Amino acid sequence: LAKTTQPISMDSYEGQEVNITCSHNNIATNDYITWYQQFPSQGPRFIIQGYKTKVTNEVASLFIPADRKSSTLSLPRVSLSDTAVYYCLVGAGGATNKLIFGTGTLLAVQP
Amino acid sequence: DARVTQTPRHKVTEMGQEVTMRCQPILGHNTVFWYRQTMMQGLELLAYFRNRAPLDDSGMPKDRFSAEMPDATLATLKIQPSEPRDSAVYFCASGFGLSMRDTDTQYFGPGTRLTVL
Numbered sequence: 520l521a522k523t524t525q526p527i528s529m530d531s532y533e534g535q536e537v538n539i540t541c542s543h544n545n546i547a548t549n550d551y552i553t554w555y556q557q558f559p560s561q562g563p564r565f566i567i568q569g570y571k572t573k574v575t576n577e578v579a580s581l582f583i584p585a586d587r588k589s590s591t592l593s594l595p596r597v598s599l600s601d602t603a604v605y606y607c608l609v610g611a612g613g614a615t616n617k618l619i620f621g622t623g624t625l626l627a628v629q630p
Numbered sequence: 631d632a633r634v635t636q637t638p639r640h641k642v643t644e645m646g647q648e649v650t651m652r653c654q655p656i657l658g659h660n661t662v663f664w665y666r667q668t669m670m671q672g673l674e675l676l677a678y679f680r681n682r683a684p685l686d687d688s689g690m691p692k693d694r695f696s697a698e699m700p701d702a703t704l705a706t707l708k709i710q711p712s713e714p715r716d717s718a719v720y721f722c723a724s725g726f727g728l729s730m731r732d733t734d735t736q737y738f739g740p741g742t743r744l745t746v747l
Contacts, residue, residue: 553735562634562721562738563673606673617686618663620673 523607523621530627537594539624541607544588550610552583552590557604557623566605567592594626602628632656634739636722642745648710651742654703655724662705663723663736664690664697673721679705680727712746719743 524542531537543552551570555563567574569581569590580593594601607621635654643649655662663678677687682699690697694716696708709716723736 555736560741562723562741563736564738565735568735617688618675618678620665620675622672 523609523619525605525607525621525624527622528625528627530629531597532629533598534596537597537601537626537628539592539594539605539626540589541592541621542589543607543609546587546609552581552587553608554579554581554590554592555606555608555620557606563606597626597628599628599630602626632737634722634724634737636720636739636742638742639740640743640745642747643712644747645713646711647746648708649712649716649744649746651707651720651722651744653705653707653722653724653739655705655722656737657703659724659726659737660702661685661725661727661736662699663721663725664705664707665721665723666718667721667741668718676707676720709744712744714746717744717746 551568553568554566556566557563567576567579567581569583571583571587574581582591590607592605604623604625606623608618610618634656637652641649661680664676666674666676674689676690677697678685679699694709699705705722707720719741721738721741723738725736
């Protein structure tokens with residue numbers, strides 16, 4: 520089954536670009552990759568979703584290499600309010616419909 | 631502004647008691663997810679439904695947990711009997727999916743914080 524791996528934490532400063540990578544070696548052919556953001560005492564919130572190459576929306580970009588075994592969430596010019604935990608989500612692969620959240624990356628943005 | 635609602639927001643109970651958590655998905659969504667979040671295990675998918683039919687419940691302890699969707703506007707998660715190790719935040723999420731495998735965008739509720747003494 521698929522397993523996702525993310526760095527436990529990252530530090531950044533306001534105004535910098537932050538890249539968070541998730542590895543998902545066993546992703547299934549038809550599975551999408553989705554990233555969520557979670558603040559304390561709240562449910563996760565959708566950021567971006569992609570299948571291959573690059574996806575960009577108003578808050579982030581998602582880069583997916585050709586082999587799709589990893590993905591990188593890119594946050595341009597972070598601010599203090601971007602301090603949160605970021606999760607990647609993929610399907611578990613195989614014959615299961617199970618979904619697997621990554622372990623989460625705590626991003627701490629400092630002034 | 632459509633939102634997923636969950637009740638209760640907080641629940642404190644004693645070991646052995648039955649606990650029922652309720653979720654109202656966003657109107658029009660056909661997929662409902664139940665997650666459990668703890669410091670040790672992170673976010674774990676317990677079960678999810680599409681068009682009220684269970685798609686996966688492999689993450690749910692079958693002996694004490696049960697999840698149902700009596701109708702399209704209500705999902706329930708029951709624990710009977712509850713145990714201290716069930717203490718966690720339980721999230722419900724809803725979304726709209728077309729195929730069996732797509733990870734459609736999920737909209738999460740505020741969660742139910744359960745404490746079992």
